[in-house]
Amino acid sequence: MKAYLKFDYTILTKKIVEEKLAALNLKFSVIGFGEIELQDTISNEKLELITTALSEYGIEIIENQKSILIQKIKDTITEMVNSEEPLSVKSSVYLTEKLNHSYGYLSNLFSEVTYTSIENFIMIQKIELAKNLILNNQLTLTEIAYQLNYSSVAHLSTQFKKITGITPSAFQRIIAKRRVQSLKN
Known part of the structure; x- marks a missing residue:
C-alpha cells in the first residue's frame, strides 16, 4: 500500500534542530526560521558535534555573512511561498521589508552567489x-x-x-x- 504524505519543511526542520541540540544538552532559543541563538559559548569540539548531528539531515551552519544573507533570502521566499494567505504586496517589497535591504542589493547579491535570479528561485x-x-x-x-x-x-x-x-x-x-x-x- 502506498501512502501520500504532506509535511511542512519549516516544522520538520525546526523539530530536528531542537531535538539534536537538546540531545547535546545545549541551551538555545529559536529566533526565527533557520536562525538559533546558543545561550552559552561553545567549544570547537562541541560545534563539530552540532555540525555532524545536523549534517545527516542536510542542515548546515553558515558562518559567511553573504551566505547568511542568501540563506535568509531563501528562507524568506520559502516562508512567503508557503504562506496560507496570498501576499498583498509584491515579492520585492516583502523581501525588502523582511530583510531590511534594498531589493536591488538583495537581487544582485543573490544572482552573484547563486547564479540565478530571485524571480526564478x-x-x-x-x-x-x-x-x-x-x-x-x-x-x-x-x-x-x-x-x-x-x-x-x-x-x-x-x-x-x-x-x-x-x-x-x-x-x-x-x-x-x-x-x-x-x-x-
Whole structure:
C-alpha cells in the first residue's frame, strides 16, 4: 500500500534542530526560521558535534555573512511561498521589508552567489509547492493558482510548463495514472 504524505519543511526542520541540540544538552532559543541563538559559548569540539548531528539531515551552519544573507533570502521566499494567505504586496517589497535591504542589493547579491535570479528561485519554489498540492489532490488548479498568487490558471500553467516541461493538467493525469497502477499492483 502506498501512502501520500504532506509535511511542512519549516516544522520538520525546526523539530530536528531542537531535538539534536537538546540531545547535546545545549541551551538555545529559536529566533526565527533557520536562525538559533546558543545561550552559552561553545567549544570547537562541541560545534563539530552540532555540525555532524545536523549534517545527516542536510542542515548546515553558515558562518559567511553573504551566505547568511542568501540563506535568509531563501528562507524568506520559502516562508512567503508557503504562506496560507496570498501576499498583498509584491515579492520585492516583502523581501525588502523582511530583510531590511534594498531589493536591488538583495537581487544582485543573490544572482552573484547563486547564479540565478530571485524571480526564478521564487518561480521554482511556487512550482514545487504546486506539484505537492496537485499530489495531495485536494485543490483544483484554480484554487492552486489563487493560493500561489498567480493571476490565472493560464499563468500558472505557463510557468509550470517552463519549469517542468509539462502542463499541470498533464502532471495531474500522470499522477492519477500512477495511482491507478499502484492500486492494481
